[in-house]
Structures are given as structure tokens and as C-alpha cells.
Amino acid sequence: MPHALALPLGLDSEQLAAIEKTELHQHVDGSIPVRTVWELMRRHGLAPASTEAELEKLLVLQPEEEGTLLSYLDKFHYPLWVTQFFENIERVVRDIVDDAVAQGVRTLELRYSPVIHTYAGLTLRQSIVAVLSAMRERIRTHGPDRLRCGLVVIAMRQQGPHIAKILARQAISEAHHLHRVCGVVGFDIAGAERGTPPRLFRDAFEIASKGGLGRTAHAGEDEGAACIWEAVDVLGVNRIGHACSAVHDRELIRRLARDNILVECCLTSNWQTGAARREERHPLYTFLEAGVPVAICTDNVTVSGTTQLRESALVAAELGVEAVAEIHQKARRHSFLASEPGG
Numbered sequence: 001m002p003h004a005l006a007l008p009l010g011l012d013s014e015q016l017a018a019i020e021k022t023e024l025h026q027h028v029d030g031s032i033p034v035r036t037v038w039e040l041m042r043r044h045g046l047a048p049a050s051t052e053a054e055l056e057k058l059l060v061l062q063p064e065e066e067g068t069l070l071s072y073l074d075k076f077h078y079p080l081w082v083t084q085f086f087e088n089i090e091r092v093v094r095d096i097v098d099d100a101v102a103q104g105v106r107t108l109e110l111r112y113s114p115v116i117h118t119y120a121g122l123t124l125r126q127s128i129v130a131v132l133s134a135m136r137e138r139i140r141t142h143g144p145d146r147l148r149c150g151l152v153v154i155a156m157r158q159q160g161p162h163i164a165k166i167l168a169r170q171a172i173s174e175a176h177h178l179h180r181v182c183g184v185v186g187f188d189i190a191g192a193e194r195g196t197p198p199r200l201f202r203d204a205f206e207i208a209s210k211g212g213l214g215r216t217a218h219a220g221e222d223e224g225a226a227c228i229w230e231a232v233d234v235l236g237v238n239r240i241g242h243a244c245s246a247v248h249d250r251e252l253i254r255r256l257a258r259d260n261i262l263v264e265c266c267l268t269s270n271w272q273t274g275a276a277r278r279e280e281r282h283p284l285y286t287f288l289e290a291g292v293p294v295a296i297c298t299d300n301v302t303v304s305g306t307t308q309l310r311e312s313a314l315v316a317a318e319l320g321v322e323a324v325a326e327i328h329q330k331a332r333r334h335s336f337l338a339s340e341p342g343g
């Protein structure tokens with residue numbers, strides 16, 4: 001979709017491209033390049049579409065599909081047909097990392113739910129190690145001074161608190177601080193928010209915290225501010241994914257600012273899921289004005305039909321290129337890669 005990737009007029013694209021970017025919220029499953037899914041589907045004799053262009057329509061949210069989180073989440077099924085095998089997981093992560101580096105990303109946290117990659121028999125541990133193995137290889141290729149990389153393990157809300165606890169234990173056994181090159185840096189909950197409030201996952205977050213992992217949670221994407229309060233008060237998160245509904249709660253915004261809790265903002269994704277409205281100012285600007293730290297993130301490069309450069313350009317069109325460079329620089333300090341063990 002080259003037309004969708006055109007940068008807003010009047011911006012210095014070279015200057016934007018040169019910014020060292022910090023990507024703190026990017027899902028593996030929603031960011032696999034279409035060309036890679038196409039190639040792997042063909043290799044495995046799978047044909048949900050007869051051409052790559054048709055497959056693209058299945059993987060990338062189409063304008064007429066915009067408006068709800070559930071139709072957005074529907075886009076995640078097809079990649080799972082091929083990402084059940086160790087080498088395929090390595091392959092997709094390599095391609096995602098390379099695409100991010102090409103966008104100027106120098107600090108990259110990818111996130112992923114290990115459970116949904118075990119349908120063909122991989123263990124949870126293997127499913128985590130497959131991602132880390134590819135990351136380590138790409139760090140060696142690009143150079144550790146050019147690329148820092150880590151994995152955030154996601155517990156899917158609908159799989160419940162027990163699975164989340166098991167995952168948290170698996171995640172800490174592969175924690176970044178136990179490895180020389182890279183490892184698991186954080187823990188997250190994701191999936192439809194209704195019926196699965198953050199408080200249910202208190203024990204899992206406690207395990208993750210004691211194991212030295214950073215804590216973030218998808219919250220306030222399709223639910224109100226109360227679930228963000230819970231993520232802060234009960235789960236003790238260091239960062240929040242989306243938090244769009246916080247804009248309606250001044251006290252919550254003050255709390256996020258006071259406790260230096262970063263919001264991982266994903267503009268295009270928020271418009272597509274209906275978490276934010278295109279015709280209104282995005283919550284990112286309200287957070288910034290109130291002193292809440294923010295990061296500019298893609299969420300899902302493929303599903304959202306975006307790139308880190310494009311998301312940065314959207315903010316630069318409002319605030320200018322220098323402000324975007326500053327946001328990325330400050331966000332780097334909030335990366336779980338920057339944390340000390342146990343911090």
C-alpha cells in the first residue's frame with residue numbers, strides 16, 4: 001500500500017528517517033510482512049488467497065473494516081497458520097526486525113503471546129526461545145551499538161489468570177538480565193478488555209515483577225478509565241498500552257504524570273479500532289501537554305498498514321520533527337531494556 005505510506009506534505013523526510021527511533025509497542029503477529037506470510041503459506045501448501053495481493057487484503061485492515069477492536073483482532077488469524085514452527089517464527093522475527101531497523105528503529109521491543117504459537121506442539125519455552133534466537137542473530141548482524149532488542153511476553157486476557165501466571169514464570173526464566181545478548185524484558189496483558197479486568201492478573205504481574213521484568217498492560221482501548229486505574233494501582237505497571245480513555249479523567253492523567261508512567265501511543269491503530277476518533281485530537285497530545293511520558297508506536301505494522309516512520313510523521317505534522325526526535329529520545333529511558341534487574 002505505497003499510497004498509505006506517503007508522508008504528510010511539508011515534512012523533511014530525510015530528517016525524519018534519520019531520527020533514532022524507539023519502538024516500545026509492536027506485536028510480532030500483526031507485523032509480519034505480507035511477502036513473508038505469502039512465501040511461508042506457499043511453502044506449506046496453504047492457499048487462503050490465490051495471489052499475494054489478495055492475501056494482503058486478509059492481513060491488512062481495509063478502510064471499510066475500521067471501527068471496532070474485534071474486527072481488528074480478526075486480522076491475526078492467518079499468520080498463525082505458519083507461525084507454529086520454530087524456524088518460521090525465527091524467520092518472521094528476522095524480517096520484522098530488519099524492517100524496523102530500516103525505519104530508523106534503534107531500540108526495539110517486540111511483543112508476542114507464546115501460547116498461541118504452541119498449537120503444533122512447541123512448548124511455551126520453545127515458543128519464547130524462537131523469538132529470542134532470531135533477535136540475537138539480528139543483533140549480531142546489525143551490531144549491538146546499532147540495535148537493542150527485547151521481547152515482551154503477552155498473556156491473552158481471555159485465557160485467564162492461571163495461564164497468565166504460568167506464562168509469567170516461563171517469561172522470567174528467559175529474562176533479559178539472565179542472558180548476555182537479549183531476552184524477555186517485559187510482561188503484558190492483551191485481548192478484548194470486557195469481562196477481564198486487570199485485577200484478575202495481579203498474581204501474574206507480581207511474579208513478573210519479582211523476576212525483574214518490566215510491566216505494561218493494554219488498557220483503556222475499548223474500556224473506560226477505571227481499567228487504567230486498576231492497571232496502575234493493582235498491577236503496578238510501568239507503562240500502559242493505548243490508555244485512550246484516560247483523556248476523560250484528569251485525576252488519572254495527573255497520576256500518570258506524577259508516577260512517570262509512559263503511555264505507548266499507536267495513532268493509526270487507535271483510529272482503526274475506534275479507541276480514538278480521527279476528527280479529534282489524538283490523546284497523545286493531551287498526555288504530552290500534561291507531562292505524561294509517551295512513545296510513538298506502530299502496534300501492528302501489517303494489520304494497521306503503517307510503519308514507524310509513518311507514525312512518527314503523523315506526530316511530526318502536528319509538533320515538528322524536532323519534537324518527535326525528543327519523544328523518541330525520552331521514550332528510550334522508559335524501555336524495559338534500560339531497566340536494571342529487579343527494577
Ligand SMILES: [Zn+2]
Nearest residue numbers: 027218241299
Ligand atoms: Zn497492542
